[in-house]
Amino acid sequence: MNDLPLVRASESFETFYRRQYRQVLGLAIVLSGDQAVAEELAQEAFVATLRNWHRVCQMDNPGAWVRTVVTNSSVSWLRRARSRARALLRLASTPTSYPGLDIEARLDLWREVRRLPHRQAQAVALVYLDGMSRREVAEVLGCSDETVKTHLSRAKQTLAKRLGIGGNEDEPRR
Amino acid sequence: MSLDDELLRAGSRLNARLEDVPVPQPPHARGRLKVFALAAFVTVALVGSMLWITHTAELPRSAGATSATTTTGPTATTMSANTTVVTTSAPVSAAPASSECDATTVAESSQRLLSDLTSDPAAAESQIAESGFLFFSITGDSQPRIQPESFDRATLAAYLTDRASRDESFVLRSLIVSTSGIADELAATMNFTVYTEDGGIDVATADGGFSCSQRLWTSWGMVNNGPAPPGYEDTIDEWTHRCPDVLGPAELIDGYPFALCVLTDQ
Numbered sequence: 001m002n003d004l005p006l007v008r009a010s011e012s013f014e015t016f017y018r019r020q021y022r023q024v025l026g027l028a029i030v031l032s033g034d035q036a037v038a039e040e041l042a043q044e045a046f047v048a049t050l051r052n053w054h055r056v057c058q059m060d061n062p063g064a065w066v067r068t069v070v071t072n073s074s075v076s077w078l079r080r081a082r083s084r085a086r087a088l089l090r091l092a093s094t095p096t097s098y099p100g101l102d103i104e105a106r107l108d109l110w111r112e113v114r115r116l117p118h119r120q121a122q123a124v125a126l127v128y129l130d131g132m133s134r135r136e137v138a139e140v141l142g143c144s145d146e147t148v149k150t151h152l153s154r155a156k157q158t159l160a161k162r163l164g165i166g167g168n169e170d171e172p173r174r
Numbered sequence: 175m176s177l178d179d180e181l182l183r184a185g186s187r188l189n190a191r192l193e194d195v196p197v198p199q200p201p202h203a204r205g206r207l208k209v210f211a212l213a214a215f216v217t218v219a220l221v222g223s224m225l226w227i228t229h230t231a232e233l234p235r236s237a238g239a240t241s242a243t244t245t246t247g248p249t250a251t252t253m254s255a256n257t258t259v260v261t262t263s264a265p266v267s268a269a270p271a272s273s274e275c276d277a278t279t280v281a282e283s284s285q286r287l288l289s290d291l292t293s294d295p296a297a298a299e300s301q302i303a304e305s306g307f308l309f310f311s312i313t314g315d316s317q318p319r320i321q322p323e324s325f326d327r328a329t330l331a332a333y334l335t336d337r338a339s340r341d342e343s344f345v346l347r348s349l350i351v352s353t354s355g356i357a358d359e360l361a362a363t364m365n366f367t368v369y370t371e372d373g374g375i376d377v378a379t380a381d382g383g384f385s386c387s388q389r390l391w392t393s394w395g396m397v398n399n400g401p402a403p404p405g406y407e408d409t410i411d412e413w414t415h416r417c418p419d420v421l422g423p424a425e426l427i428d429g430y431p432f433a434l435c436v437l438t439d440q
Contacts, residue, residue: 013200014200017197017200017201018197018200021197021198022192022193022195023189023192025192025195026188026189026192029188030188039198043198043201046200046201047201050200050201109180124181127181128181128182128184128185129184129185129188129189131185156177156178159177159181160177163177165175165176165177165180
C-alpha cells in the first residue's frame with residue numbers, strides 16, 4: 001500500500017493535504033472520469049476535512065475519512081450527471097453521452113470500472129489505484145471485509161466478461 | 175495478461191501521471207487569498223470612487239467658464255459633500271433548518287424499537303402501528319443513529335421474517351436507511367430481497383434497476399426513469415412526504431450518503 005492513511009498524530013492539515021492530495025485526486029478521477037470534476041471533488045473533500053479537522057485528526061486513519069467523502073461525493077456527482085444526461089436525451093431525442101464522463105478516453109479500463117455499480121467501482125479503485133488492502137477498503141466504504149470481497153469478486157467477474165480477459169483472484173498479486 | 179495485471183498497470187500509469195499534477199494551495203490558504211483579493215478589490219474600488227467623485231466635483235469649476243452646464247456644479251458639489259462611504263456586508267443568512275432533531279428522533283425511535291423487539295414485542299407492535307412504518311436508521315458515522323457494532327441484524331431479520339409471514343402487507347411498510355454495506359449484510363440474513371440504490375444487491379439492478387432513492391430524488395426534482403415495483407409506489411411516495419427532513423439531507427451529512435432500502439418479499 002502507498003503511504004496514505006498512516007497514523008500521524010501531530011500532522012497539520014496542510015501536511016496531510018500535501019501528502020494525500022494527488023492520490024485523493026486520482027481516486028476522484030477514476031470515479032468521476034473527468035479531471036476538472038475530480039479536482040472539484042477533491043477540493044470539496046479536503047474542505048470538508050479541514051472543517052472537521054479537529055475530529056478527523058484524532059482518527060486512526062484520516063486518509064480513509066477523506067476518501068470516504070470523495071467516494072460518496074463522486075456518487076452524488078454521477079447521479080446528477082446521469083440525470084442531466086437523461087434529461088438532455090429526452091429533450092434532444094438523440095443519443096448522447098454523460099457530460100464529462102468520457103473525456104478521459106485514455107483511461108479505457110477505468111471507464112469500464114466506472115460502469116460497475118458504485119460500490120464495486122469504488123472497491124476496485126481503492127485496491128488497484130490506492131493499493132489498499134481489503135480491510136482498509138472496508139474502512140473507507142463502511143462495510144465488512146467480506147462485503148468488500150464480494151464487491152471485488154463481482155466487479156472482476158463483470159470486467160473480465162466485458163473486456164474478454166481472465167481474472168478470478170480476490171486480491172491482486174503484488 | 176490477466177485482469178489483475180491490467181488493473182495494476184492502469185493504476186500505476188495513473189499514479190505516474192498524477193506525479194506531474196501540481197498540488198494546489200490547501201483550502202485555508204485559498205481562503206486567505208480570497209480574503210486578500212477581496213480586501214484589495216474593496217480598497218481599489220474605494221480609492222477609485224473617491225478619485226472619481228473628486229474629479230467629478232472639480233469638473234464644473236474647470237468647465238464652467240466655457241460650458242452651459244454650470245448648473246451641474248452645485249449638484250456635483252452637493253453630491254460630493256453628501257457622499258459617505260457606506261460599507262455594507264451581506265446579511266448572514268440563517269442556516270437551513272437542521273435535520274439533527276429529526277434524525278435524533280428517528281434514531282431514538284429505532285433504538286427503542288430494536289430494544290422492544292427482544293424485550294417487549296407488544297410495544298414494538300404498538301410503535302409500528304403508531305408510525306405506520308417500521309423504520310431503522312443504521313449508520314457507521316457519527317450521527318445519532320444506531321451504530322452498526324451494536325445493531326443486532328439477526329434479531330431484526332428474524333422479526334421481519336416472522337412478521338411478514340403473518341402480514342403480507344407488512345414488508346411494504348418496512349424501510350431501512352443505512353449505509354449500503356450494512357444493507358447488503360442485512361439482506362444476506364433475510365428471506366426477502368433488499369433493494370438498494372447502488373446496486374449492491376444484484377436483484378435490484380438486474381432488470382434495469384429499481385431504485386428507491388431515485389424515486390425519492392424524483393420527488394425533489396431529480397430526473398428518474400426507474401419504475402418502482404408494482405404496488406410499492408404509494409408506500410415510497412408516502413414515506414417521502416412523511417419524512418423528508420430525515421431523508422432529504424441524509425445525503426449531505428458529512429459527505430455520507432445513505433441507502434434507502436425497501437424490503438420486499440419478491
